[in-house]
Amino acid sequence: MSAFRRRHLLAVLAGASVLGLSAGGALAAPSRRQAPKSVKKPNPPSRPKLVVLDPGHGGRDPGAHGVRGTWEKNVVMTIARELQRELQAGGHYRVMLTRSSDNYVALRERVARASAAKADLFLSLHADSCDNPEVRGASVYTLSEDASDREAAALAARENRADMVGLGGKIADKPDLVAQTLVAMSQRGTVNDSRRLADTVVATFAKNGVRLLPRSHRQAGFAVLTSPEIPAALVELGYLSNAQDEKLLTVRQHQLALARALRASVDAYFGVNAATRKA
Numbered sequence: 001m002s003a004f005r006r007r008h009l010l011a012v013l014a015g016a017s018v019l020g021l022s023a024g025g026a027l028a029a030p031s032r033r034q035a036p037k038s039v040k041k042p043n044p045p046s047r048p049k050l051v052v053l054d055p056g057h058g059g060r061d062p063g064a065h066g067v068r069g070t071w072e073k074n075v076v077m078t079i080a081r082e083l084q085r086e087l088q089a090g091g092h093y094r095v096m097l098t099r100s101s102d103n104y105v106a107l108r109e110r111v112a113r114a115s116a117a118k119a120d121l122f123l124s125l126h127a128d129s130c131d132n133p134e135v136r137g138a139s140v141y142t143l144s145e146d147a148s149d150r151e152a153a154a155l156a157a158r159e160n161r162a163d164m165v166g167l168g169g170k171i172a173d174k175p176d177l178v179a180q181t182l183v184a185m186s187q188r189g190t191v192n193d194s195r196r197l198a199d200t201v202v203a204t205f206a207k208n209g210v211r212l213l214p215r216s217h218r219q220a221g222f223a224v225l226t227s228p229e230i231p232a233a234l235v236e237l238g239y240l241s242n243a244q245d246e247k248l249l250t251v252r253q254h255q256l257a258l259a260r261a262l263r264a265s266v267d268a269y270f271g272v273n274a275a276t277r278k279a
């Protein structure tokens with residue numbers, strides 16, 4: 001998107017905000033009618049946050065293929081299910097999966113499902129692959145128009161190709177989608193929330209001994225991270241092209257450790273104290 005078009009979009013969105021049309025309405029001050037001066041209103045019981053988990057790929061789009069034959073779509077589904085159990089067990093969250101079985105769901109459909117459900121958080125789970133069999137470790141991505149590095153740009157291109165599978169090879173992505181989303185995200189503060197989420201996952205992985213790539217939080221134009229109103233990150237849990245990472249990703253104990261570290265990340269993001277979690 002050109003600088004001019006970006007400025008134009010910002011101006012249009014700013015105008016919408018002045019008219020009270022932006023999603024900032026969720027944070028708007030309560031109306032006077034609802035707040036009598038002398039009576040202190042009790043805090044409403046907090047609604048469990050809705051966490052949308054997005055196991056990457058599925059169905060005719062298997063994702064990356066491991067050196068020992070593991071398919072990305074299967075391993076990320078197993079870990080998403082474990083994470084769903086972990087999150088639901090504490091009573092603080094409701095959890096929705098963007099796919100519940102080995103079926104193909106287009107990236108824009110995943111985004112639409114999370115938006116329609118008014119998710120509080122969106123976590124996309126993947127496992128990477130690259131030409132160098134030595135490369136290993138997890139990494140976390142947030143949306144950006146300019147990729148943080150060449151590898152991140154190539155990864156986003158690979159992950160975005162999932163939509164081409166559903167369209168018989170036709171290019172699915174709209175060129176301005178990422179730029180337009182970022183403008184809307186800036187308005188709502190979702191850009192900073194997404195960064196905080198990604199940094200929290202990286203810190204929690206490090207604390208729990210999950211091996212990470214150098215510069216673990218990176219950015220690129222991922223189509224699945226384009227819900228303007230939902231803080232979102234994409235987690236690559238390891239490299240299926242690395243024999244050790246692939247083995248770990250299929251070992252139950254490691255899958256559980258990853259699910260627990262991700263749950264701890266969500267807790268830290270929302271400020272849920274582990275001590276107050278229900279057993």
Ligand SMILES: [Zn+2]
Pocket residue numbers: 056057063064072126127159
């Ligand atoms: Zn993937």
